[in-house]
Amino acid sequence: MITxxxxxxxxxxxxxxxxxxxxxxAAPVTQVQATATIRPGxxxxxxxxxxxxxxxxxxxxxxxxxxxxxxRSTLKHLGIFTADLSxxxxxxxxxxxxxxxxxxxxxxxxxxxxxxxxxxVDEATVNALVxxxxxxxxxxPSGIDNTVIAYNKPVYxxxxxxxxxxxxxxxxxxxxxxxxxxxxxxIAVGDVRKNWAAQRDQYETWFDQIGAVAQAARAAIExxxxxxxxxxxxxxxxxxxxxxxxxxxxxxLIDAAKSxxxxxxxxxxxxxxxxxxxxxxxxxxxAVVAALKxxxxxxxxxxxxx
Ligand code: MEV
Numbered sequence: 001m002i003t004x005x006x007x008x009x010x011x012x013x014x015x016x017x018x019x020x021x022x023x024x025x026a027a028p029v030t031q032v033q034a035t036a037t038i039r040p041g042x043x044x045x046x047x048x049x050x051x052x053x054x055x056x057x058x059x060x061x062x063x064x065x066x067x068x069x070x071x072r073s074t075l076k077h078l079g080i081f082t083a084d085l086s087x088x089x090x091x092x093x094x095x096x097x098x099x100x101x102x103x104x105x106x107x108x109x110x111x112x113x114x115x116x117x118x119x120x121v122d123e124a125t126v127n128a129l130v131x132x133x134x135x136x137x138x139x140x141p142s143g144i145d146n147t148v149i150a151y152n153k154p155v156y157x158x159x160x161x162x163x164x165x166x167x168x169x170x171x172x173x174x175x176x177x178x179x180x181x182x183x184x185x186x187i188a189v190g191d192v193r194k195n196w197a198a199q200r201d202q203y204e205t206w207f208d209q210i211g212a213v214a215q216a217a218r219a220a221i222e223x224x225x226x227x228x229x230x231x232x233x234x235x236x237x238x239x240x241x242x243x244x245x246x247x248x249x250x251x252x253l254i255d256a257a258k259s260x261x262x263x264x265x266x267x268x269x270x271x272x273x274x275x276x277x278x279x280x281x282x283x284x285x286x287a288v289v290a291a292l293k294x295x296x297x298x299x300x301x302x303x304x305x306x
Contacts, residue, residue, distance in 0.1 A: 001039050004111035008032040008093040009100035009148045010176060010268045010277055012305070013236050014157075014214035016192050016243060018142040020204075022211030023158045025218060026148040029176065031301045034091040034104035036112035046086045047071060051095070070106040070133045074113045077121070077129060087112065094299075096182040098269020102137040103145040106130040126150040127163075138186050140193070154305060156218050169224030171306035174277045175257065175288050176268070179249040180298030183273030188245050195244060203243065210239045221305075230263025230279045237266035245271030252295050260284065260291035 007028040014024025045058035047067050054067075061068035071087065087109060093101040110129050114121040127143075127150035134141040144157045156164040196203040213236045220228040237254060240246055246267055253276045254265040261284035267276045280288045280302075289300045 001037060002112055002115045003035055003037045004108050004115055005033045005035040006104040006107035006111065006149050007152060008034075008104055009145060010098070010174070010275070010303075011144065012174075012268075012277070013217040013232065014210055015098075015144075015267075015269055015271070016189070016240070016245060017207035017210035017214075018144050018157060018159060019140060019189060019192075020196070020207045021159050022207050023156060023214045023218070024142070024144055025154070025156055025214055025221070026144050027154040027305045028148055028152050029099060029301065029303050031303055032091075032093040032099060034089065034093055034101065034108045036105070036108040037088045037090075038085055038112050038116045039088070040085045040116075042084050042086055045071060045075075045083055048086060048088045050088060050090045064136050066102065066106070066133050066136045067109070069136060070109050070129065071113070073129055073132060074110045077125070078113060078117050078119055080117065085116070094178060094274075096184045096270075096274065097178060098183065098185070098267070098271070098274035099176075100145040100149055100269070103130055103134055103149045106133045107146070107149050123151050138189060140189060141185075156214075166218055166222055168221055168306050170226055171304050172221075172226045172229065173280050173282070173285060173302060173304050175262070175280050175285065175292060176275050176277050176301040176303065177253045177257065177292040177295075177297035178275050178299045179247070179253060179273050180296070181247070181249050181273030183247070183270050185270030188270035188272050192243055192245065206239050206242050210236060213239070226279075226281075227263065233264030233266045233277070233279055237264075240267055240271060247272050249273065249296070250276050253292055253297055254278070256291040256295035257288050260288045262288050 257278035262278035
């Protein structure tokens, strides 16, 4: 039996504008994980997705089923054309919540199959395989989710450019609050694209401003100027609101976190639901977590970015 796992992720700055070529910053969240377990035996290849209660026979699945597609492309990469095994997929990363569940599940599957065949598959290859499946999940993904999860480190990401890592001069803490409402990334990204097509100049300006926030945030993180990050998160959230991807539930959690002392807060990922993050420190972390739960967060994760 072989098991591999991959973390969730948060976008600290720059979601949506990153689809249009602006920079964004993302970091892995190891408190939530997707795992893939391989057991040899049986007839053919069976994928069991525990969380979605699906059992998929690979030879009967359609070409666009994301789990079947990542298994097929990985086996092709490994030069394997037939096998008898079962792949069980589990995830503690909530689906459609902005934490990268799709990319993490795909990454865990690639890594488990590589381990099963004793083949070293480098991060760039994992990234490329997972990106193809992200297109099935999201339509026009920037590639940031697969990159941060495949490399499992904080990244400064610009679509189509080589991965850039950076130094976190002073670790900082974020609380991640879940609205409990599904916010499918594909729908949010599609709506932003429609709005952009209708009001191109306005959206290009907002995307430029989001990109400038991400650039300034990188400088602040590298300089250890954590106090600047709170203001930058707030500014990023104003712009996310402008491009219509916030929601009343996200705003309620953001307000609660700020009232309890968070230095800044914003939604993460596609938005419209899913998760938000708040910048906290040791003195106000417990109060912010309690305030998020009081305001209706279905779960709160505290993670340190380092
Ligand atoms: C999704 O985690 C982030 C978005 O910017 C979409 C993407 O980058 O592909 C909303």
